[in-house]
Amino acid sequence: xxxxxxxxxxxxxxxxxxxxxxxxxxxxxxxxxxxxxxxxxxxxxxxxxxxxxxxxxxxxxxxxxxxxxxxxxxxxxxxx
Numbered sequence: 001x002x003x004x005x006x007x008x009x010x011x012x013x014x015x016x017x018x019x020x021x022x023x024x025x026x027x028x029x030x031x032x033x034x035x036x037x038x039x040x041x042x043x044x045x046x047x048x049x050x051x052x053x054x055x056x057x058x059x060x061x062x063x064x065x066x067x068x069x070x071x072x073x074x075x076x077x078x079x080x
Contacts, residue, residue: 001049003029003041 007029011017017025033041045053 001041001045 007025030038042050042053
């Protein structure tokens with residue numbers, strides 16, 4: 001994906017970012033894009049990139065739902 005390549009080039013190949021720093025970077029990047037810009041980026045993806053993008057979204061969304069369900073079940077156990 002072009003934006004990933006551009007960010008990687010901008011940061012340099014020697015950059016060592018932890019997950020928190022990567023989160024902050026991605027939020028900062030997304031903050032400057034509007035919906036139209038983001039859809040254009042998606043439209044420029046290859047089929048392989050699009051499949052990876054959707055797969056990653058599905059996996060992370062499901063992880064979040066299962067985590068929230070477990071937290072909800074644990075808190076219900078403590079309410080009684």
